Amino acid sequence: MVSDPELIKQILDTEFRSFADRRPPPIDVKSSFSFILPALTGGDWDRMHRIYKYVFTPENELKIIPKVNDCCDQLIDAWNQRIFDKDNEIDTDVSLRNLALDMIAWTVFGTRVSPEFTEGTRKLTQCLLPMRFIMTLFPKTVERMSRTIQPYVDSHDKYFLDYLNQEIILRDRNDDCGNDFLQLFMNLRKSNSFGQLICSANSVPDVDLLNKQEMIWQLFTFPFWGFESMSATLGFALYELALNPDIQDRLRNEIITICDNHNNNNRSVNINSFDKLIYLEAFLLEVHRKYPVFYRLSRRLTEDAVVGADTGIVMSKQQIINIPVHALHHNPSYYPEPQLFEPDRFMPENIVNIKPYTYLAYGSGPRQCIAKRFAQMQLKLVLCRMLCEYEFYKLIDTTVPPVYRKNPEAVTVSQPLVLGIKKWIQN
Template sequence: MWWILVAIAALAVGYWLLIRPHRYWLEKGVKQGNPGFIFGDNWGTVLRKQSFADMLEMVYNVCPNTRYTGIYQFLMPTLIIKDPDLIKQITVKDFDHFVDHPTLIPPDSDPLWGNNLFALTGKKWREMRTTLSPAFTSSKMKYMFTLISQSGEQFVKYFLKQDQDLVTIEMKDTFTRFTNDVIANTAFGVECDSLRDRENAFYMMGKEATDLSGIWNNLKIFGYILIPKLFKLFKIKLFSKKIGDFFTNLIKSNIQSREKHGIVRPDMVHLLLEARKNGLKHEESEPVQDTGFATVAESEINKNPTNAKTEITDQDITSQALIFFFAGFDTVSTLMCFMSYELAVNPDIQKRLIEEVDETLETCKGKLTYEALLGMKYMDMVVSESLRKWPNPIAVDRVCTKPYTIEPKYPDEKPVHLETKAVIWLPTFGIHRDPQYYPDPKRFDPERFSDENRANIKPYTYLPFGSGPRNCIGSRFALLETKTLYFYILSHFEIVPVEKTQIPLVISKKQFNLTAENGFWLGLRRRSKV
């Protein structure tokens, strides 16, 4: 009889540990889908049956006409916030309850990751964000525009020198080389030409640092989700020692050289050194010129200096430069890739954009200026629609930092009490493809963002850079970098489909990041100048 008792006990323990957790939202009166055993709603991505974007869209639509939906990251309950008004309530009005991102890797396990702006929490995040905020204003972008423009000119000269009518390239590889050079130049003070010097140390280290497709990297991410205490015990780092040492030594030697020789460059290292020495002041008012529809305004919370002066160490500068690199290397190049694809398969849209490029080039007499670039309305419409249809990141997370209650709004709702450490997601990909906000959402239509139509976009349904005080600090930089490169490309080339182009594009199921299944193979066809 004892074995029967053991079996009953084992079943009870198994139910308590592996099955009951997936009833968490039901017990709170929150609708949910059908999570898979152990894997929860991640089963499709783990088995590579679904891309992360497909999974997000699935859970967004699983319970229609609800303001929120419960899902499970393996056994961890996560609340999907779908209602725009509730998104505003949580991310702006009640921001003090949702200040932080979930801590994936503890700071003491990997200080290089743990000290960057994305990973910092609470008071430390507030102090660092307030310190860095002035470095990302429109005037500072104008300050760095010269370096970005130089990289754009360098990019097109490389392909013009090939003296071919049509050059076939894989856009992801090509654009990451451009974003690598821009970040190296503007964030680290290092000049690179990764199209010519294809295996330069900076590019190879950056590629390794941002590669999340390998088995070991996937295991590290899943490990910190499933068994965080064990991974913390062994201090398993996101970045390898080789990567950490490379970027740390690069920043230290760069700082020493600048301080010794009095070198001043219009880049991020200089701005951070100025913040360390004298502090940076947020401008009283932004320039009148619009920096783009997708630009997220800096919250007043982040403009107000804290009482205590933040000490900025060399490691802090390295961490901020590295997260700037990490974000810029992959996410900006991803935006560029999807925009290239859409221009190639929508030649009428590309033709209109080329006409605006030519008009702007004539207006500024052959030399692109910061003001002329920001004045390109159709360019901004195309970039905005690219971010709408192909947002990266696919979802934005927040963690509840103090207990919070979502009050009921409709008869079938009841109060939802969120405990400290509860995780929520803003499902950007799902909202951007919701037909109630964007009719015919899979159609690429820049006219959604025309002066006449942009007022019809419901607030908090367009979230390519997040929402509230914890939005992406680098939105202006990302938009400036993208527009600059496309200006130079379309001045000389048309982007066209080639034999290897996958039409329609299929999202890869093998990577967390948003990317194409067979790569972004497209052609640069030299324009005939009449």
């Protein structure tokens, strides 16, 4: 376990190549998730990482973000109906998981949520994550059962494999060009100039480097990594707004002033104003500080390396290093009164006091979250829409503090975050 910021800087940034790989599964049980970007190593990761850079460009993200607005419309309609029916209580876990699921379906796969899509995602996130946990705790037992486990793992890919194979054939036949991540990957698969650029960087023959199977594998990254993280982060954000009405009012005032979105019937938000929402930026940074998506980051040495200039510690190739993100974010030496939710920590006049490499919500260095900018854009848009429509408040049944699930990987709650909701009326 490494918690010294200077050593973290060495591992994640300055000597990245010596610590380039993530922690692998304890045993070799193959699934589509063995080939997604976060699981790749060495040259395979280098190549696919360059491909992702062509997907996650500001231009591409701005084309897709209106679909997030569509998903917000559906959630707002549902919440308005609840309020009309005199039901002013929301379970954030249910509501925001539905929203996150709809956003993934619409922005990634170009479809709206269906019972089949919901069940397919449930299998991916609710079955394979516990499987990884079991594999970590009982690797020898799982290894002996690998032949039995493999069909179980394969069965959880089936819905998305079938859907993507059919959708790609349909789009190829109709030359369909939807604004979604599936289409972006398909465009790169067809682009000669892109193929030549990747080839020249790798010194390999000029071939169709992003083949259909690879494209399908990469699309699995979105529901597997994006679903739980998006819904959990939004849930904690609304929770803190309900517990801190002064912060909620300040945030809403900034959004209304900057985005000029004072009309409750106006369902548009000026995305170009996001850079001016300084307090919203600080608010989200504080949400990720107090509730990071993952408890830790892991890296595997790709070669023998000395950790720290003066330590004399030599670590061997293949060894695993863990970085305790949650502990860093709650260390009072770096964040005074860490249990206090205080967005002002990250306002421009204060953020300069935060020690580098003590804030790792999205990681750092070349292997930080490549979808960081798009994820932040989604979070800002959703919160802008919600705060221009509603007030959130604490109920008797609101659990304070949250009760966390005993999960060694992700920061999630075991009891629902139940909040009150009512229409916001401008004075």
